[in-house]
Each structure stands twice: as structure tokens, then as C-alpha cells.
Amino acid sequence: MLAYSKFSGMTEGAAHMEPAVAVGTKFMQEVNSAAILAQLRAAGRISVSSLAQRTGLSRQAVTRSLTVLESAGYAEITGPDREANTSGRPPQMVRFCAEAGYAVGIDVNPHGIRVIVADLAGETVGDTRTVLTRGSGTSIGAAVRDQVADTLADMAVTPDKVWHVSVATPGIVDPVTGVVTLIPSMPEAAGNALVSELRELVSCPIYLDNDVKLATKGERWRGEPRKEDALVFIDWGERIGAGIVLHGELYRGASNDAGDIGYLDLVVDPAHGTDADSELGPFERWTGTGELLAIAAANRDGEGPVTLTELNDAAQRGEDWALSAVRTVTARFAKGVAALRALLDPEVVVIGGDMAALGSVMLDALEEALSNGPLRPPRLEISRLGSEAIAQGAIRHSLTAIERERFESPSVRRE
Numbered sequence: 001m002l003a004y005s006k007f008s009g010m011t012e013g014a015a016h017m018e019p020a021v022a023v024g025t026k027f028m029q030e031v032n033s034a035a036i037l038a039q040l041r042a043a044g045r046i047s048v049s050s051l052a053q054r055t056g057l058s059r060q061a062v063t064r065s066l067t068v069l070e071s072a073g074y075a076e077i078t079g080p081d082r083e084a085n086t087s088g089r090p091p092q093m094v095r096f097c098a099e100a101g102y103a104v105g106i107d108v109n110p111h112g113i114r115v116i117v118a119d120l121a122g123e124t125v126g127d128t129r130t131v132l133t134r135g136s137g138t139s140i141g142a143a144v145r146d147q148v149a150d151t152l153a154d155m156a157v158t159p160d161k162v163w164h165v166s167v168a169t170p171g172i173v174d175p176v177t178g179v180v181t182l183i184p185s186m187p188e189a190a191g192n193a194l195v196s197e198l199r200e201l202v203s204c205p206i207y208l209d210n211d212v213k214l215a216t217k218g219e220r221w222r223g224e225p226r227k228e229d230a231l232v233f234i235d236w237g238e239r240i241g242a243g244i245v246l247h248g249e250l251y252r253g254a255s256n257d258a259g260d261i262g263y264l265d266l267v268v269d270p271a272h273g274t275d276a277d278s279e280l281g282p283f284e285r286w287t288g289t290g291e292l293l294a295i296a297a298a299n300r301d302g303e304g305p306v307t308l309t310e311l312n313d314a315a316q317r318g319e320d321w322a323l324s325a326v327r328t329v330t331a332r333f334a335k336g337v338a339a340l341r342a343l344l345d346p347e348v349v350v351i352g353g354d355m356a357a358l359g360s361v362m363l364d365a366l367e368e369a370l371s372n373g374p375l376r377p378p379r380l381e382i383s384r385l386g387s388e389a390i391a392q393g394a395i396r397h398s399l400t401a402i403e404r405e406r407f408e409s410p411s412v413r414r415e
Helices: 028-043 048-055 059-071 140-154 193-198 211-222 282-287 289-299 308-316 320-344 354-370 388-407
Strands: 045-047 075-078 093-096 102-109 112-119 124-131 162-169 172-174 179-182 206-210 231-236 240-246 249-251 348-352 379-382
Touching (some): 028 045, 028 059, 028 388, 048 093, 059 075, 102 388, 112 140, 124 140, 140 162, 162 211, 172 206, 193 206, 206 211, 211 231, 211 388, 231 320, 289 354, 354 379
Parallel strands (some): 348 379
Antiparallel strands (some): 112 124
């Protein structure tokens, strides 16, 4: 069977391969069109002769395939490039129609809703945020649907132009059925409420997944360039979860909840106590931002509550009460990282979420705490994206799905 590689800019965890070209088979037109489309998407705008050179096809074969792609709305043959530095006839140009369809990425959390709309080239063309007013009488699913509708309307994009939607939410999610099975922070979002409401607006595929799982995809796509085969992304805030990459692929586990380290209690100090009514897991109560700010407020001699911004500013100034709080919680958090290290031995652990704002103060304390262990610690890095990784991961998933479902040749599609 012929092998066909996705356009490298949209591939995940795979080495770049040149698109295969079918010659002398009954699938020639279909496979060659897919190869040309891959090059066209990579370039955005390119000459017909360059397409022929890059694919190894004749100019006539490229022209025939471009006619097919143009009729499908994927390509537009434009006028010659008269500014080209050539001695002969100006080259005939063709562009990829990135506006032919759109991907929507949604981040739903207890504090708000984020909607990003991207064109087929992955460029963000719409981005809205709203505060989620819980208990207002409007369901979360309806609030998400309405915000997506408003975002599309502001862009003058009709719902039928949306080719794929990906939704990120906290909790344990079954991405196959689109059902949230456990979500302590937003119990009203349990079940299929998010997906069912969106189906009233769009007819395209809708994908629902855990926010940290999608954030891991976003970090690998839009964060620092990453080729590591073993990576752990930890979203460290009030809640704590990890996305695990093994052998270059996101590892989900049997129940799609691999990495829910917030529920760890093996490393929690028994003297810290438990709270049966808390929405947080044992490790989250022990090392999350709520505990950090409580310790910081106590260290500051009862001057009132402390915000994370105040704590960060004081820690950057080197104030003892702030540094002590960071070191205390980070030393606890290191026990969870050490457990992940012992089990997975990742090349790098990327810290995202609210705690990433503490920067080198947090990272230095974490490196120091891990250095005392018997195993060599993994490389530690701070996420460049922060909370942005979630919505970007949702967009990434939708673009990859669109590529698989619409752009690959069915005869050579890889499952």
C-alpha cells in the first residue's frame, strides 16, 4: 500500500516525510490531489511549476488536480506573479483557500468560557472570552452554544462553515461518547450537556476531552518546539492534572484519566488532614494554589488574604514570607513529580497553570527539592503558553481531525 504523510506542520509526534505520489494506479488522481494539497497548504501560495517540482508530477498532472481542488473549494488559481524575478513568462500562482472552513476550540472551566475560531491554516480569526455565571438559570451547555453562535456571527461565518469543534473541560471525560463522567468543579456539566447543546448549532463532528489532555497537545504544538518521546505536562493551579506523552503519543490509560495526580494520597502528609466535602483531591489540597495562598497569608502575620499576584511580586522581590510559602508547597509538590519520575522516567516535565506565573522562583525551588532524591530528576521547564495551551490544544485536535477526514486520500489514509 502506498504511504502518505500528513503535511508536517499539522503532524503530531512523527518525523516529516515527503507526500507520496501515485503513478500508474487507478487512484492516481485522488492520491496526487492529496499530495498537491499537502504542498499547497504548507506554502499557502505557490506557483504551479513549483508544485510540479515538489511533487515530481508533470505540469499537466498538477493542473488536472488543481482543477479538482478548485472545484472542491480548497484551491484558487490566481493571476501570474508579475513581480517574480524570472526572464520568461511570469509563473501561474495558486493559493490554498484557508477560509473554506473553520475549526472551533472551546475551553470551559468554572470561571469562564473561551472560544477560538481558526481557519484551515491554523490562523486564529476569532477569539472571545466570557465569565461563566453559574446558577443564573442558563445551563452551561446553552451558554457555550450561545457564545459560539455569537463569535461566529461577529465573524460573519455561518455554522455550516464550521468543519470541526473540540471542547475542553475539567474532569474525567469519555471522548468516544462525549460524556463527562466526573467533574467535581462543575457538576452541572456532567453527562452530555455540552455536546448536545452544540449539536443544535453545528452539524459537524464535536469532540469533548479533558482540558489537561488537550493542553498537552497545545503545548507540543504552540509552545516550545518539542520532539521528546517521553514528556509530562502538569497543569498546576487550584486543581492539578497531568498529560502524559509516551513514545511520542498522548497516553490516556484504560479510563482516559491517566495523569489525574490531584487524587494522589500516597505522598500527602497524614497530619495535613482531609476534607470529605472538598471538591479537591488530597494532593490538590496539599499542594494547590489554595494551600499556597493560605500558607502565605499565615506567614505574613495575619495581614489578610493574599492573591497569587501579590505573592509572585513579593517572591520576586525576595521577601521571606513569600519565598517560604513557595518553598514549602513546592517541596510537597516535588513528591508528586518524583512519583511520576519513578514510574515514567520522562525526558522533560513542563509546568503550566497558575503556578507557572511564579517563574524561576518556583522552578528553582522545585529543582532543589528534586535534587535530593535517589533518581536523576527530569528536565524541568515552564510552559510558555500557560492557560492558553488548553484552547490551542482544542484547535490543534480539530485541525488534525479535519486533515484526516477531509484532506487525506481515503485510499491511503492511515488509521
